[in-house]
Amino acid sequence: MRKLLCGALALIVIAALGGYGFWTLQRPEGHYLSDLRIELALNQGEPGARGNLLGVEPLLFPGDYQNLTRLQRKLSAYLQQARDQGLINPRTVVVLPEHIGTWLWARGEKPMLYQVTHRREAWQWLELSNPVRYGLAMLQATGEDRRADAHLRMKADQMAADYQQVFGELAKAFGVTLVAGSIILPAPYVEDGVLRAGRGPLFNSSVVFAADGSLLGQPQRQRYPDSELRRFVEPGQMQPQQILDTPAGRLAVLLGSDSWYADNYRQLHAQSVELIANPAFLAGADRWQGPWRGNRHQPAAQALPLQRGAVSEAQAWQHLTQAAGGGTASISVFMRGQFWEQAASGQGFINQAGQQRIAPAHPGARLLNVWL
Template sequence: MRKLLLLSILGALIAGLATFVGWAERRPPSHYLSDLRSELSTDAGTPGASGNLLLIRPQLFPVDYQSPAHLRLKLAAALDRARAAGLLSPQTLVVLPEHIGTWLIAAGEKTELYQARDRQEVRDWMLLGNPLLAVQVLMQNLDAERLDEALLRMKARRMAADYQQLFSGLAREYRVNLLAGSILLPLPHLENGQLAIGDGPLRTVSLAFGPDGQVLGELYSEAWPQPHDRREPQRLHIGERELLIERDWQPGYPQSRVLTANGEQVSEPLYLRGKLSWPVGGAPRRVELTPVEMQRGQAPGSQLLNLWIAPQ
């Protein structure tokens, strides 16, 4: 009798576990609703053969990262607006904000994750939606910050592939040079023109792509979290022009600026808009991913900031 009872309990536990695993792995289709509006906020300089800088401040929310296709739709809407305004050409450099790629960690997760209010809820739903992955990381008895890092490392290979496929595809489709913003990955490096990862420390990495979709110039990376000391800017060559990209967290959020090599032209600051918390730990508490204060009183949707480059 006791043996039969134990077998019944064991059977119930196995059935319950199988039911949970089935639920955790299920990704039912859901409707994607997002604001695809965009506006040309600034258009400075005089059109000419030297081309232009087009900075995009996309307004992004967790649901925009449900799949790379969703994020592409949001960015393509802004690029379509720019193309209609005559702002895209092979001499254009489109620039996207810092850490636009880091939320790709959330791609393909359960619907509930995209309604999360903070990093704790993001972490919880990621663990619930990936039970085998959860067992691996929980057995390591990690604190919250190291748990975030372990989750990112386990999804990093897919994140790197999604990042390159998405942004190289946009550069090729719209026939522009595109600085793809950044993504947080473990020991990022290039292998035969493809973004790859390693077993080393987390680093923030950014790639640029030419109108043919191929990697343009060298991979640029920096330590995570961002060091406080001033660093050399990224140097990017578009034809005969050299452009410098400076990055910092000084205002309390990640921002970047693009400068001409002679320093005579400086773009407006570029940053993410919308409502995204950091999906991983490591950033100081004072540093927001999407600054609330900078968005007060602004119209919804993505912002386009265009700067025509003066002849050398």
């Protein structure tokens, strides 16, 4: 009898595990309606021979990341509307916001992950649907927030390939230089024209694509990660600032809060930079008008000319990026939309010839353009 009970129990366990394993492989997709409209919020200067910096502030939600076709269709629709308005030419440099690639960790998951209202619930579905990958990633995770590290590390190879596919194809389809916001990957690098995830700590990095879809330079790592990222993202201060030659001029990327630090601008000016792209992300629906939180975990932040809480986020970003200088054109673009309970805020702006232009508030997706 005992052998019979043990055998029956073993069959039940095997059946349960088999059923769970089969369930984890299922990824059904439903219908999804997306708003493809985008507003030209700011258009500075007149068309000329040098080209333009074109910022795209997309309105994105978790469902946009369920498959690559959805994401690519939405971004293509935005760029097509820009082309229809005469804002795209062979010398155009398109700039997308920070973390537009990071959310690729949500690609190809179960419908419930996109339907829940809180990010922690989405994490639970991610872990339940990928038990082996998550477990192995936890063994390699580092930093204070090992769970967040594992979520990104477990799908890093897939994310790197998806990122190159989506944004490389966009750059090629529209014949533009594309600053593809950023993506968090473990020790990313470019080898033989392919973006690869390494096996080291996580870095928040930006990649630039040429008009033929190829990669320009190496991933530019964020040098001073903000307080929200520092628990699982390493600073990239050991990597020098890159200057990339583009049809519009010598381009550099200052990722997120890296645009606050005067030392970064000094390094770029010493290399005769002409264009600065600043992809940014700000979490919190009312954060833009709220008190500036600074970056108290970065020693370099002590030298910033503003005090935490003394000004708003908007005032701090706009003041600190003016260090770009009169001879350099810079553009700051922010993510829009909502990822579970976390809304994104921020209003893009442009610095050129010592003057700053701020895009007016608008609830939807926005284009910001400056002619060089």
